[in-house]
Amino acid sequence: INFNFETVRVTWSPSQYSGTNLTFVYNSDEASRPCCNYIVHESHTAGCLLEARKDEILCFSLGNGTDILFRKCEWISAYLKPSSPEDLSFRWHEDAVTVTCSDLPYKRLLYEIQYKSVFDTEWQSKEGETCNVTMQGLDSEKCYFFRARVKTLESSYGSDTYPSDWSKVTHQQRGELRGEACYTAVHGPSFSLKVRALLVSLSRLHKCLMPSVPDPKLTFPGLFELHRGNFQEWIKDTQNVSHVAKTEATEQECVPEETLVVQLQKAEAEMPIGEEASRDASPVACQPPQGGEVVSLGGFTFVMTDNSYMLL
Amino acid sequence: ILPDALLFVLSVFFRKIFILQLVGLVLTYNFTDCDFEKIRKKYQEVIYQALNKYMNGVKSTEFNNYIYCEDPPDCLAKIDLITFYPTHGCTTLAKEIFAIRTNATLTLQCPGYSGTQINNTQAKKKRKKRQVTTNKCRKQVSHLMELWRRFSRISKQ
Numbered sequence: 001i002n003f004n005f006e007t008v009r010v011t012w013s014p015s016q017y018s019g020t021n022l023t024f025v026y027n028s029d030e031a032s033r034p035c036c037n038y039i040v041h042e043s044h045t046a047g048c049l050l051e052a053r054k055d056e057i058l059c060f061s062l063g064n065g066t067d068i069l070f071r072k073c074e075w076i077s078a079y080l081k082p083s084s085p086e087d088l089s090f091r092w093h094e095d096a097v098t099v100t101c102s103d104l105p106y107k108r109l110l111y112e113i114q115y116k117s118v119f120d121t122e123w124q125s126k127e128g129e130t131c132n133v134t135m136q137g138l139d140s141e142k143c144y145f146f147r148a149r150v151k152t153l154e155s156s157y158g159s160d161t162y163p164s165d166w167s168k169v170t171h172q173q174r175g176e177l178r179g180e181a182c183y184t185a186v187h188g189p190s191f192s193l194k195v196r197a198l199l200v201s202l203s204r205l206h207k208c209l210m211p212s213v214p215d216p217k218l219t220f221p222g223l224f225e226l227h228r229g230n231f232q233e234w235i236k237d238t239q240n241v242s243h244v245a246k247t248e249a250t251e252q253e254c255v256p257e258e259t260l261v262v263q264l265q266k267a268e269a270e271m272p273i274g275e276e277a278s279r280d281a282s283p284v285a286c287q288p289p290q291g292g293e294v295v296s297l298g299g300f301t302f303v304m305t306d307n308s309y310m311l312l
Numbered sequence: 313i314l315p316d317a318l319l320f321v322l323s324v325f326f327r328k329i330f331i332l333q334l335v336g337l338v339l340t341y342n343f344t345d346c347d348f349e350k351i352r353k354k355y356q357e358v359i360y361q362a363l364n365k366y367m368n369g370v371k372s373t374e375f376n377n378y379i380y381c382e383d384p385p386d387c388l389a390k391i392d393l394i395t396f397y398p399t400h401g402c403t404t405l406a407k408e409i410f411a412i413r414t415n416a417t418l419t420l421q422c423p424g425y426s427g428t429q430i431n432n433t434q435a436k437k438k439r440k441k442r443q444v445t446t447n448k449c450r451k452q453v454s455h456l457m458e459l460w461r462r463f464s465r466i467s468k469q
Contacts (some may be wrong), residue, residue, distance in 0.1 A: 055465060073378040075458055077465065087356050108465055153359040156464040160458075199339055 002052055002076040004083040005106065006236055011047035012041060012062060017069060024048040026060035053108070081162035082109060082150040085131060090172055092140050097172070099146060101131040108156035112149050113161075117142045127151075143173040150197060235295055343388040346422035348467040351388070354417040355460055362410035362455050372454035377454045379439035380462075388461035392418065394456050410456075 002206055012022065016201050022045050024035040039047030059073040084099040092119050099113045111131040114123040115138070131148070138144065150164040170177060220234060225231040292302055379394075381387035395411050398404075405411055419427040 054463070057378060059378065071376075072377050074373060075377055075462070077461070078458075079371050104464065153356075153464075154354045156461050158372065158461065160371070 002046050002080045003053065004081065004104070005052050005076070006083075008050050008052045008058065008076055008079075009039070009047060010050070012070075014041065014044035014046050017064065020064045022062045022064055022069070024060060024062055026050060026058060027053045028287065029132060039053040058239060073093050078158045079162070080152055080157055082152070082164040084165040085167045087109065087275045088146060088148055088167060088170055090146070092172075093148045095138055096134055097138055097140075097144075098132065098134040099148065100133075101148060103131050104150065107164075108153040109155060112147065112151060115144050117144050122245070123147075141173070141272075143171060146170050172181070186235075232293065235293075321420055324445065325449055328445050330431050341389075341392070341425055342420070343385040343392075343418075343422055343425075346385070346388060346418070346425075348384045348463075351417055351421045351437060352464050352467045354358060354413070355464055356423075359413050359417065359460065362413055362434070363453060363460065366408055366410055366453055367450060367457070370450055370454075371456040372393060375451050375454040377458045384463055384467050387466075388418070391456060391463070394452055394459070399448075402452045405449060405452060410453075429451075 002011065010024065014022070022046070024038070024047075025032050026035070026048075027033075028050075034052065035048035039049060041047075053076050056075075058076050059062075060122070062070040062073075069208060077254040082104055087101060089100045091098045091100070098117075098273050101111070103109075103111075110129065111129045111133060112125060112127045113133045113135065114125050115135060116123050117139075126133050131150075146168045148167045152161040156201070159228045179238050220231075222238070223229060223231065223234045227237065379390060381390050389415065394405075395414050396406050398406070415427050418425050
């Protein structure tokens, strides 16, 4: 491969030549020179890196010391790989953009510019014989990605050349370079409406799956203001009085229809846990309460210990 | 002292050599004044395809390419030589499509270029034999392709 008329890399397969260490000799300034920079693979010579000086013919030979196994003369231009374009510049004019970069110092090349918007899956392509390519029909309000590479004209270099690597992808919107913000650019009312609708749906789903914990202030008025959060005192003060505070409208949509759930934390409690306990008239429900204070709410009687709580 | 007969023969011989050299000088065309850009465009538009068609899928890189040309006039001189002057093993290139187009292009774009006059009698006789593209001829044409490519890379835009 001829890298931009700067370096030429010649490689061969060591296994093809019985795994011997081959020597590479080439012509330079009409004199034969051995390779100074071998490429080694699995302890055998597998290639040579040499300096390219100009558009010239490289004559070289591969030998195993005494015998010449292979000899060839080739134009190095036949295996050209141009260097990648750098520092792309953009000039917007209404619905067209002109992309420019520095031309390489040799001719008969094709500069290929590719572009796509954030909603396109495929790249659009435009080529020019210089790095000055204009693309029409773009919307400067949209965010576009651009990249460039260089190819050779087959009539001038043959069919065995390599295209350059792609340049870095740049993002452009309203004639300005964009970074990651390009991915979230809003560029139309329909898009914003869709985003808002999506956000609202996500918000509702979040509230449905993870309902907020109700503020006990609303359910137990005076609990924190008068009794500093002491539920025992509050109960004494307000026994037989039940206030059911209205829950938030949104929570009512998602609150599952469940009856009171009583949870006993301490091991000595033998009452079963769960909703079934309140409904089922099993022997479990008839066990006499063990210790703790008795609480009556809405016609129901509960025995409270220090470790138990009620969820309404 | 050489006999008169020998002197006579030698004089005739050297005269002929001298005349031939003069003729050679006259026939060697100087391609310096050609319109290289127009020739390059014609090469890209019509001559390149004809060369490719002749090679029929065989790449020029399969051959040893060792004929170098320095500048556009040098490239055209070598293209002219290989295209129109037969070599041992390949005598028929001048009648091929790419050669006819090359001749026309050089005649048009190079002032004073007389072109190549193909001997029609010989052409008719040879048409009886089916033209077979030999490997020797392909080798010649691969040199031509590389010279044309070099010419197109270095001719000014």
